[in-house]
Amino acid sequence: AQKVTQAQTEISVVEKEDVTLDCVYETRDTTYYLFWYKQPPSGELVFLIRRNSFDEQNEISGRYSWNFQKSTSSFNFTITASQVVDSAVYFCALSERDYKLSFGAGTTVTVRA
């Protein structure tokens, strides 16, 4: 069964629009970690954020913000005032009691000038 679901396959926006990427996860562990990664066309996965299951505070980093809701098992990611350089594939991932990362299928974000 898929542990991490990213329902949006592709999102296309015009520059300066906000874009929210959904991530829903499934786990029976009480201790777990959630991640977001960005994969630009160059291929490498760029770490954006790690959140543990005991910290439900929302986080903001520049134009990026994350909304962690344990009640709905969601960890959504918003890019505010999007820019062309934000165009990439974004992955949500879950790490449970072992060290393995379970990735979602990814959401391709295209920001048009």
Next chain:
Amino acid sequence: ETGVTQTPRHLVMGMTNKKSLKCEQHLGHNAMYWYKQSAKKPLELMFVYSLEERVENNSVPSRFSPECPNSSHLFLHLHTLQPEDSALYLCASSQDIPRTGDINYGYTFGSGTRLTVV
């Protein structure tokens, strides 16, 4: 340039060829990983090494053979591959293999090797 370097960036090989992918990190990390990223599929963990010992082999076919000669280098030896093995192969490293309760671990990924099997 990330802290994890993968070579080659692109590789085209025939089904009867033997080739190797190389991954190198000088971050002082003790754990290294191989992931496979196929089109329209989530990333799949293939192998995990900790202090040069393999600790995970995720039901990967024997035509993929990993090697970790030291904590800075990781290889993936390929032989008699199939066209469906065409994918982006990503290497990653972390300080150590995280255990429950670790709150300060992360993975550094390389740029990957784009493999095409013809």
